[in-house]
Amino acid sequence: MRLPYLHDVHEFETPKDSGAMNPHTESWMFSTLDAALCAHTVILMYHSIGDNPVDPHSLHPDIFARQMEELSRRRVRVVGLLDALNEMRQWRKGLRIVITFDDAYSDFLTNAAPVLKEYGYPATVFAPTGLLGGNAAWDSYDKGKVLMTWSELAELQHMGFSVGGHTVSHARLTECSESELERELRDSLLQLKEHLDGSIPVLSYPGGYFGHRESLAARKAGYMAAVGVGSRVANYPWTNLYALRRRRWL
Ligand SMILES: [Zn+2]
Numbered sequence: 558m559r560l561p562y563l564h565d566v567h568e569f570e571t572p573k574d575s576g577a578m579n580p581h582t583e584s585w586m587f588s589t590l591d592a593a594l595c596a597h598t599v600i601l602m603y604h605s606i607g608d609n610p611v612d613p614h615s616l617h618p619d620i621f622a623r624q625m626e627e628l629s630r631r632r633v634r635v636v637g638l639l640d641a642l643n644e645m646r647q648w649r650k651g652l653r654i655v656i657t658f659d660d661a662y663s664d665f666l667t668n669a670a671p672v673l674k675e676y677g678y679p680a681t682v683f684a685p686t687g688l689l690g691g692n693a694a695w696d697s698y699d700k701g702k703v704l705m706t707w708s709e710l711a712e713l714q715h716m717g718f719s720v721g722g723h724t725v726s727h728a729r730l731t732e733c734s735e736s737e738l739e740r741e742l743r744d745s746l747l748q749l750k751e752h753l754d755g756s757i758p759v760l761s762y763p764g765g766y767f768g769h770r771e772s773l774a775a776r777k778a779g780y781m782a783a784v785g786v787g788s789r790v791a792n793y794p795w796t797n798l799y800a801l802r803r804r805r806w807l
Contacts, residue, residue, distance in 0.1 A: 598641050598792040600655040600784060602803035605702055606668040612699040618668040624806055628654060629676050637679035637719060639757055642782055648794045656680040657784065657803065659723060659761050660693060661710065663703045670716060680718050683761035683784075684710060686748040687725035695727045695763075707752045714755060721759040722749055722780070730774075731766040738771065742778035759783065772799035 609615035628635060635654045636644070644653060656673070658665055661684035673680050682705075690706040693699065705713070710720050724730065724741040725748070733741060742760065749756040758780050762771060765786025775783045782798040790802050 597652045598645055598655065598796075599652065600638075600641075600657055600792065600801060600803040602784075602786060602805050603656070603658045603669070604660055605662040605664055606658075607662075607664045607702075609699060609702075612696070612702070614696075614698065615702075618672075621669060622672050625672050625676050625678065628678070635676075635678045638681045638721070638759060638782075639719070640679075642759075642798065645792065645794050645796070645798075657761070658682045659763075659786075660685065660702075660727070661689065661705045661720075661723070662693070663705045663709065665705065666709060666713065670713065670718065673718070674716065681721050681757065681759070682710070682713060682718060683721045683723035683759075684749070685723045685725065685727040685763070686745045686752075688727060693727075711753055714753060720749065720753055720756045721761060722746055722756075723761045724763055727763045729764055729766050730762055730771045731768060738774050739778065742774055742780070746779055757781075762786070767800070772797070775799050 603616060603621070605612060605615040606618055606621045607615050608617055633652055633654050635656060638655050638657065641653050641655045656678055658669065658680060661682050665682060669680070684705070688694070689704050689710070691704055693702040693704065696702065714720060722742075722745040725745045726741065728737065728741045730738055730741065745760075746758060749758075760775050760780045760783040762775075762783060762785055767775075767783070767785060772783060776799055780799075782801060784801040784803050786803060790804075792801050796802070
C-alpha cells in the first residue's frame with residue numbers, strides 16, 4: 558500500500574534547537590527571523606480509528622499504525638499539546654507534531670493507544686462531556702459509534718494521554734444563542750475539572766464551526782487555547798491560540 562503524503566513534514570525532518578541567542582551580536586536579527594520562519598506546529602486530527610467503511614471520518618487501524626511508523630521513520634518530534642503551546646509561545650525553532658482525537662471514541666483505547674504507546678507518542682482526546690458512555694448521536698454517517706466513559710478517560714490519562722473539551726453536547730457553536738454558547742463551553746470545562754484530575758483547558762470546536770464570537774467566548778470561559786478542523790496550514794508563534802489549525806492525514 559502506498560502511504561499517503563504528509564505535506565511539509567519531509568522539509569523539516571531534522572529540527573534543531575536554536576539554542577540561546579545573544580541580542581548583542583549582529584546575527585541576532587537573522588537568528589530571530591530564522592527561528593520565526595522555522596517554528597512550525599502541525600496538529601494532526603483524528604476521529605474514530607476503526608474499520609468502518611460507512612464513516613469517512615474513521616481511519617482504518619492499519620493505516621493509522623503505518624502513519625505512526627512513518628512519523629517515527631522520519632524522526633519528527635511528536636510532542637503533547639501543552640508542550641507545543643509552550644514552545645510556540647517561546648518561539649522555539651523546529652517542526653513539532655501534535656496528535657489529537659475528537660469525540661473520545663472508545664476505539665481509541667483498543668486501536669490507537671497501543672500504537673501510540675509503542676512509539677511513546679503523546680496525544681490529546683477531546684471529549685463531549687455530556688455524551689460520554691453513549692453514542693455519536695450527532696454524527697451523520699454512523700450514529701452507533703461508542704464514546705468512552707469517564708472512567709475510561711481517567712484510564713487514558715493514567716496511560717499518559719491528555720483530555721480536553723469538545724463542548725457538552727457536541728453543539729454547533731455558531732448556531733448557539735449567547736447563553737447556549739456560554740453554557741456549552743463553561744459546563745464542559747467544569748465537568749472535565751470535576752471528573753478528571755489533570756484534564757487540559759483546551760477546546761476543540763465541534764465540526765470546526767467557529768468565528769470571532771466563539772473564539773472570544775472560549776477565552777472568556779477559561780480555555781487557554783482552541784483548535785479548529787481540517788485546514789492544511791500549520792501553526793506559527795503568531796497564530797491565534799483560539800484558532801489553531803489542524804489537518805487530517807488520510
Ligand atoms: Zn466532534
